Amino acid sequence: MSQADPAVLFAALGDATRLGLLARLADGGASSIARLADGLPLSRQAVAKHLDVLQGAGLIHRRRQGRETQVALRPEALDSARAWLDQVGAQWDERLACLRALVEGDG
Amino acid sequence: MSQADPAVLFAALGDATRLGLLARLADGGASSIARLADGLPLSRQAVAKHLDVLQGAGLIHRRRQGRETQVALRPEALDSARAWLDQVGAQWDERLACLRALVEGDG
DNA sequence: GGCATAGGCAACCTCCTGGTTGCATAATGG
DNA sequence: CCATTATGCAACCAGGAGGTTGCCTATGCC
Numbered sequence: 001m002s003q004a005d006p007a008v009l010f011a012a013l014g015d016a017t018r019l020g021l022l023a024r025l026a027d028g029g030a031s032s033i034a035r036l037a038d039g040l041p042l043s044r045q046a047v048a049k050h051l052d053v054l055q056g057a058g059l060i061h062r063r064r065q066g067r068e069t070q071v072a073l074r075p076e077a078l079d080s081a082r083a084w085l086d087q088v089g090a091q092w093d094e095r096l097a098c099l100r101a102l103v104e105g106d107g
Numbered sequence: 108m109s110q111a112d113p114a115v116l117f118a119a120l121g122d123a124t125r126l127g128l129l130a131r132l133a134d135g136g137a138s139s140i141a142r143l144a145d146g147l148p149l150s151r152q153a154v155a156k157h158l159d160v161l162q163g164a165g166l167i168h169r170r171r172q173g174r175e176t177q178v179a180l181r182p183e184a185l186d187s188a189r190a191w192l193d194q195v196g197a198q199w200d201e202r203l204a205c206l207r208a209l210v211e212g213d214g
Numbered sequence: 215g216g217c218a219t220a221g222g223c224a225a226c227c228t229c230c231t232g233g234t235t236g237c238a239t240a241a242t243g244g
Numbered sequence: 245c246c247a248t249t250a251t252g253c254a255a256c257c258a259g260g261a262g263g264t265t266g267c268c269t270a271t272g273c274c
Contacts, residue, residue, distance in 0.1 A: 011121025016114040017232085019191075026198040028205075034250055046233050048251075053231090067241045067250050075199040082192045085185050091133045092182040098135075124262085141220055153263050155221075160261090174220050174271040 004058075004080040012057030013081070017042070018050050022059065025073050032068040111165075111187040119164030120188070124149070125157050129166065132180050139175040 012018060021036060030036045037047040051071060054060045058077040063070050119125060128143055137143045144154040158178060161167045165184040170177050 007121055007123040007126055009121075010117045010126075014114055014116075014118025014121040015232090016112075019114055019117075022195065026195055026202055028202050032250075042232090043234060044251080045235085045253095049232070064240095064251085069251065073199045073203065075196055075203065078192050078196045078199065082189065082196065085189050085192065088129065088133060089182055089185045089189070092180045092185070095133055095135055096180060096182065122262090139220075149262095150264060151221080152223095152265085156262070171221085171270095176221065 006081065006084040009057045009059070009077060009081050009084075012053050012059055015050070015053075018054055021047070021050055021054065022073070025060065025071060031070050031072070033071065034068075036071065113188060113191040116164045116166070116184060116188050119160050119166055122157070122160075125161055128154070128157055128161065129180070132167065132178060138177050138179070140178065141175075143178065 013022075017040075020040075024030055024036060030038070033044055033048055033051065036051075037044040040047065051060065051062065055062060058074055058080075060071055061074055063072070120129075124147075127147075131137055131143060137145070140155055140158065141151060143158075144151045147154065158167065158169065162169060165181055165187075167178055168181055170179070
């Protein structure tokens with residue numbers, strides 16, 4: 001769901017703080033906003049904003065559970081990114097191989 | 108050499124214009140700045156700036172050739188991004204499977 | 215040489231992003 | 245009910261990103 005727009009997805013991943021948050025989530029160390037923010041040189045609000053971005057990209061989803069907000073990963077979103085990389089990477093390799101062949105055949 | 112910083116790499120990919128440029132390069136349609144800019148609703152300078160970002164992320168490299176600047180793809184850069192996605196993705200899947208197992212075992 | 219073309223550089227502008235603070239709100243525990 | 249905890253919301257601020265324009269340099273072509 002959310003969206004599979006690669007630009008949005010990559011943009012969400014294009015921030016060290018957010019990558020750190022994702023790593024922390026993957027590590028299982030924290031799943032509430034306060035605990036995610038704990039230890040970071042950031043305010044809770046800043047973390048919440050980053051989570052907004054990640055959620056907008058479909059990388060996580062938040063669920064209010066009582067007083068806390070549980071943050072959960074959504075690995076499917078990564079699949080979209082990987083699909084893009086695989087596709088474009090293959091295309092690039094192809095193209096470069098083609099050019100290389102041309103050059104070598106030429107020289 | 109460039110760098111393998113995933114954040115920088117993803118940030119470079121996190122822009123629709125840049126993705127378009129990369130696609131255009133992969134498509135083999137253009138390899139000079141003016142021709143890349145041609146058809147886009149952007150000035151040549153704007154395109155050049157985007158190329159700066161892509162180059163900073165190691166995704167392309169530029170080589171002045173006579174009057175033109177040839178822009179070439181560097182697929183190796185994508186490997187770094189893919190590596191990150193693979194690693195973190197695997198970790199996520201693992202973590203989620205673990206949580207799922209806990210829940211099911213609990214219920 | 216002289217003109218057109220392709221780029222690079224720098225200044226400048228605007229708007230979004232990342233960050234902060236302050237306050238309001240909802241749930242938890244006495 | 246009251247204090248505390250965990251968030252959400254809004255206003256606000258500084259800096260960087262994306263974009264433009266103007267100008268200068270280098271190359272190609274006549």
